[in-house]
Amino acid sequence: xxxxxxxxxxxxxxxxxxxxxxxxxxxxxxxxxxxxxxxxxxxxxxxxxxxxxxxxxxxxxxxxxxxxxxxxxxxxxxxxxxxxxxxxxxxxxxxxxxxxxxxxxxxxxxxxxxxxxxxxxxxxxxxxxxxxxxxxxxxxxxxxxxxxxxxxxxxxxxxxxxxxxxxxxxxxxxxxxxxxxxxxxxxxxxxxxxxxxxxxxxxxxxxxxxxxxxxxxxxxxxxxxxxxxxxxxxxxxxxxxxxxxxxxxxxxxxxxxxxxxxxxxxxxxxxxxxxxxxxxxxxxxxxxxxxxxxxxxxxxxxx
Numbered sequence: 628x629x630x631x632x633x634x635x636x637x638x639x640x641x642x643x644x645x646x647x648x649x650x651x652x653x654x655x656x657x658x659x660x661x662x663x664x665x666x667x668x669x670x671x672x673x674x675x676x677x678x679x680x681x682x683x684x685x686x687x688x689x690x691x692x693x694x695x696x697x698x699x700x701x702x703x704x705x706x707x708x709x710x711x712x713x714x715x716x717x718x719x720x721x722x723x724x725x726x727x728x729x730x731x732x733x734x735x736x737x738x739x740x741x742x743x744x745x746x747x748x749x750x751x752x753x754x755x756x757x758x759x760x761x762x763x764x765x766x767x768x769x770x771x772x773x774x775x776x777x778x779x780x781x782x783x784x785x786x787x788x789x790x791x792x793x794x795x796x797x798x799x800x801x802x803x804x805x806x807x808x809x810x811x812x813x814x815x816x817x818x819x820x821x822x823x824x825x826x827x828x829x830x831x832x833x834x835x836x837x838x839x840x841x842x843x844x845x846x847x848x849x850x851x852x853x854x855x856x857x858x859x860x861x862x863x864x865x866x867x868x869x870x871x872x873x874x875x876x877x878x879x880x881x882x883x884x885x886x887x888x889x890x891x892x893x894x895x896x897x898x899x900x901x902x903x904x905x906x907x908x909x910x911x912x913x914x915x916x917x918x919x920x921x922x923x924x925x926x927x928x929x930x
Contacts (some may be wrong), residue, residue, distance in 0.1 A: 656714035663790045666709050670782040673702050679779060680833065681771050686847025689764035695770030699777035706781045720785060720844045733849025740859035740906060745864065748880075753887030753896075756878045760863055764873020768860030776852035783808045783831070784838045784847050792878045796923040797914070799838050805831025828896065829903035830854070835884050837912035839919055 656662065677698040684694035710718040745873055747753045792800035809827025812818055817823065834847045841847075859865040863874035881887050887894035914920050 636900075652654070654715040656716070659790050659793045662713045663786065663853040664788075665713060665781065665892075666786045669709065670702070670706065670778065670786055673705055674778045674782060674815025677702065677774050681774050684797045685767050685771060688763045688770070691767040691770030693770070694771075697772040698744075699772045702774070702778045702781055706785055712917075720842060721787075722843070725843050726845050728839055729843050729845025729917075730849035732850075733846040733851075734853040735839070736846075736906065738857050740891075740902050741854050744893055744896070744902055745862050747902075748887050748893055748896060749896045750849075751886065752864075753837040753881045753884060753897075754878055754893070758877045760877045762875065765856075765860045765875045767873065769856055772855040772860065774851055776848050776855060779808075780834070780844050780848045780851055784834055785844050787834045788838060792839075792921065793926045794923065796926070797920045799923065801832055801835035801839065805835055808834075818889045819889065819891050819895070821885075822888070822895040822917065825888075829900045833903045833907040833910070836907045836914065840910040840914040840917065842919060844924055858892070859893065 665739045671755060680698060681691070681695055682688045707718045707721065710716060745754055749756075787803040787807060788800050791803055794800075804825045808831035809823045809825070811823075812826050813820065830851075832850060837847045837850060838844065859874060861875045863877050864880055865874075880889050880892060886896060886898075887893065888899070893899055911920070
């Protein structure tokens with residue numbers, strides 16, 4: 628057979644993390660700082676506005692689920708619209724075909740890591756199950772956390788991490804966006820400064836690395852949702868989360884011992900930090916293997 632006339636992909640195209648069906652445009656996106664200055668405040672307002680709406684709808688499981696999922700869908704619609712307006716592309720990080728597998732894998736990881744955390748804390752005497760809560764409480768918390776997980780991932784990974792990555796590279800952006808994500812939790816009731824630092828390390832870095840490895844928001848959303856649901860809706864160890872809807876189990880935490888997170892709950896425990904850091908490292912290894920760890924100035928502006 629003679630040589631093929633088919634054009635071979637360039638090294639840059641081989642490293643492009645976009646799906647093969649990604650929509651491209653010849654129009655250049657607006658500058659990084661312009662996009663950040665518009666998108667971050669808009670989605671921050673979405674987060675602030677949806678929080679009381681979901682709290683007001685937490686009287687029953689059906690309305691909580693409808694409002695929680697509904698406000699999450701509205702937030703997704705806003706994000707997709709902003710991407711089209713400011714970056715002149717389709718939101719390939721939210722491809723619908725990847726939603727179910729991404730959410731599913733993320734949920735398994737989130738539930739698994741938090742369950743391992745609480746079991747280790749229980750073995751050390753830091754948590755004790757006292758009885759059953761209610762299935763209704765679990766569903767109400769699911770509705771509340773559905774919106775929380777979606778909006779926070781759009782804001783902190785879809786906007787802050789992704790845009791800072793263009794200026795700081797992947798690792799620098801994971802660090803900066805993770806710190807901002809953790810520090811914003813200081814406003815939660817009973818949360819301490821150490822609790823916010825712990826959230827930065829275990830969740831901010833982990834979720835940023837998850838996005839870097841997959842270049843999709845679905846897995847981080849599923850991971851975030853399952854972690855929060857396990858924390859507040861299954862094991863009843865809300866700590867600094869402002870959720871009082873109820874949980875499947877009721878339990879007590881030993882808040883006098885900092886090993887178990889103190890008043891900030893198990894999220895601030897060294898156990899959670901170690902387990903989540905291990906998952907962060909795994910995501911970074913995967914990102915490296917896939918060619919998705921970028922240095923400063925190397926990041927594609929349409930991802």
